[in-house]
Amino acid sequence: MDYEKQHGRQTEIVCENNEILSDVKTAVAHPETVKNAVLPSKIKECTACNQHGCLTSFVCHTAEIENAMKILLSGKLLSALKASDRTVDELILDKRNAAGDPADYFDYIMFAWGNCIAGDSLVTERRFVKNHDRLPNQAELNDANKKNLITGIRFYFRYEDIIKHPKYVFDGYHPAKIKDELVLTDYLYACIVPEKYKTELADLVTPELSNRIHYLAQNTLGIMDWSERVYNFVERFHSIFPLPSGTSSNISLK
Numbered sequence: 605m606d607y608e609k610q611h612g613r614q615t616e617i618v619c620e621n622n623e624i625l626s627d628v629k630t631a632v633a634h635p636e637t638v639k640n641a642v643l644p645s646k647i648k649e650c651t652a653c654n655q656h657g658c659l660t661s662f663v664c665h666t667a668e669i670e671n672a673m674k675i676l677l678s679g680k681l682l683s684a685l686k687a688s689d690r691t692v693d694e695l696i697l698d699k700r701n702a703a704g705d706p707a708d709y710f711d712y713i714m715f716a717w718g719n720c721i722a723g724d725s726l727v728t729e730r731r732f733v734k735n736h737d738r739l740p741n742q743a744e745l746n747d748a749n750k751k752n753l754i755t756g757i758r759f760y761f762r763y764e765d766i767i768k769h770p771k772y773v774f775d776g777y778h779p780a781k782i783k784d785e786l787v788l789t790d791y792l793y794a795c796i797v798p799e800k801y802k803t804e805l806a807d808l809v810t811p812e813l814s815n816r817i818h819y820l821a822q823n824t825l826g827i828m829d830w831s832e833r834v835y836n837f838v839e840r841f842h843s844i845f846p847l848p849s850g851t852s853s854n855i856s857l858k
Contacts, residue, residue, distance in 0.1 A: 605632055607775040611708045615776075643763075647717075654832040655719050662793065662838060663715035663766055663780050665759045666723025668730065669801050672757035676808040681759065681786040684710040699733050712773065712781040718760060719835040721827050727756035728827070750826040757805070758796040760838050765791055788813060794841065796834050798822045 619625040647658040731754040732740040771783040
């Protein structure tokens with residue numbers, strides 16, 4: 605609510621359950637009453653994944669192979685505006701802006717929950733636009749996500765670390781956003797690379813990040829099963845090494 609207000613947008617809260625609606629409005633009016641609310645380990649409102657809910661230990665940023673190469677070379681995640689030589693108006697009108705993001709979004713690096721399929725779906729959608737010069741319809745996107753998935757490179761961060769970043773923002777939609785840039789050596793927990801990109805990326809990885817890069821074979825997995833496999837790997841590793849980033853080892857799984 606505050607984020608939208610700061611950017612001149614009005615937000616209407618709608619809910620079929622009046623009791624929940626009342627509680628939410630009370631929390632908005634009196635934010636001090638919920639400042640110590642505990643984040644659940646699983647948010648069940650969105651169930652568009654094999655886990656039937658958003659798992660909240662990690663957030664991730666998914667990048668196309670071309671952008672991932674730039675990220676690894678620079679050692680930073682950059683907002684779209686900082687990473688581009690174009691104006692914000694040009695970015696808004698770009699066909700790659702499939703989500704129709706407003707101007708302020710281009711100032712931020714956006715994160716999804718770690719098991720979310722949205723990042724890979726967007727990568728697949730953008731590649732479709734590049735190849736066909738148009739957005740896919742829902743049937744084409746669904747088919748691509750099941751049979752011809754263009755997987756992205758996932759950069760994983762612990763949620764508890766990201767919210768401590770000095771430029772962290774919560775916009776009410778994404779679990780986290782960081783303004784301008786994020787230095788990988790300071791925050792990256794793990795980077796999951798589809799094994800088919802190993803040759804292209806291996807030489808770009810700096811020594812400081814080499815033990816946080818992991819290569820997983822996608823085989824013929826669709827978007828749901830691939831997302832589950834990636835998150836399970838990160839979570840399994842976290843259960844073994846529940847320490848700050850840099851504790852992982854370079855592993856390639858078939």
